[in-house]
Amino acid sequence: ERDPLSKRFRLSTKFLTLGLPQVGDVSLVEEALPVMRRLRDETRETVQLGLRVGDEGVIIEQVSGLHPLRIAVDIGLRFPLHNNAPGKTLLACQNATDLEQTLQRIPLTQDTSRTITDPDALRLECEQVRQRGYATDYAEADEGIHCISAPVWGREEQLIAVLWVSAPSKRLPKGLFSSVGKQVMLSAAEISRRLNP
Numbered sequence: 001e002r003d004p005l006s007k008r009f010r011l012s013t014k015f016l017t018l019g020l021p022q023v024g025d026v027s028l029v030e031e032a033l034p035v036m037r038r039l040r041d042e043t044r045e046t047v048q049l050g051l052r053v054g055d056e057g058v059i060i061e062q063v064s065g066l067h068p069l070r071i072a073v074d075i076g077l078r079f080p081l082h083n084n085a086p087g088k089t090l091l092a093c094q095n096a097t098d099l100e101q102t103l104q105r106i107p108l109t110q111d112t113s114r115t116i117t118d119p120d121a122l123r124l125e126c127e128q129v130r131q132r133g134y135a136t137d138y139a140e141a142d143e144g145i146h147c148i149s150a151p152v153w154g155r156e157e158q159l160i161a162v163l164w165v166s167a168p169s170k171r172l173p174k175g176l177f178s179s180v181g182k183q184v185m186l187s188a189a190e191i192s193r194r195l196n197p
Contacts, residue, residue, distance in 0.1 A: 028161060029061045031194040032152070036063045036163070039187040043180060045167040046071040047187075049152075050079070052090045055106050057081060057162070071145060071166040082108050082122055083115045085137035085147035086162040091122070092129035093151050093159040099126060115140045134181040139169055146172040148181050150188035155196055163188040 029049065036047045046065040050057045056078045064072055081087035081102065091099060108117040116122045129135040137147040149164030165172070165184055172180065 028152075028195065032061060032161070032163070032191045033063070035187050035190050035194070036061065039063075039163075039165065039183060040065060042183055043165050043167070045165050045172065048073075048086070048164050048166060049161055050086050050164075051161045052081075052159075053078075055081065055102060057084075057087050057090055060161070065167065067171070069168065071168070079141070080109070081106055082117075083111050083137070084141040085135040085149035086164045088122075088125060088129055088135040088137070089149045089151050089162045089164075090159070092126035092135065099123070111141050112139055112143050114138055132181065133185045136177050136181070138174060144169050146174075146177075148172070148177060148184050150181070150185040152188050152195070153192045160192075160195065163191060 028051075032049050036049060040047045040063045044066045047063045048059050049061040050059045052058075057080075059073060059075055059077045059079070062073065062075060064070055079087055081091050091102060094102065103119050103122065108119065108122065109115070110117050116125055125135075134148055134150040137145075137149075139145060141147075145166060146169045147164050147166045149162050151159050152161040152163055154160040163184060165180060
């Protein structure tokens with residue numbers, strides 16, 4: 001569908017129901033799955049892949065974690081952009097003008113005591129995401145769940161998707177954010193390379 005303000009095209013919900021997203025002649029999910037499985041094996045946690053549709057994110061693939069108690073959601077689940085790691089990655093990877101327009105449109109709902117609801121604080125968080133190369137979610141969307149995400153890039157530094165690990169907070173405490181963040185970034189970069197040979 002075409003954005004009436006920017007005149008740019010974006011994936012519509014209807015597109016997602018037609019089949020797997022493609023990057024040129026390469027299927028995003030087909031190229032991502034082996035990398036997602038390896039990241040799952042390394043972390044033993046659920047690994048998910050999503051993209052932006054309008055002012056929300058949508059989960060398009062998932063590889064379940066190896067623990068009896070693990071994070072699992074339905075493919076196609078939509079998520080907000082402000083209160084979770086993949087959403088913050090999608091926000092942070094916009095240019096400054098698009099970020100400002102998005103922040104004016106989306107509701108910054110308070111979902112837990114740690115949800116960022118102040119636009120200035122969210123701008124700062126987006127800057128930190130850009131500097132680090134990955135985003136974190138410290139139980140900001142759901143109590144007891146932490147996430148770490150990184151962007152998947154296409155040609156000319158176009159954001160294609162976001163890759164993330166989700167886990168119960170006891171297995172993914174803040175002390176592991178840096179090391180797991182590096183693993184997620186490396187995996188996202190590998191998917192980017194596979195999509196752009």
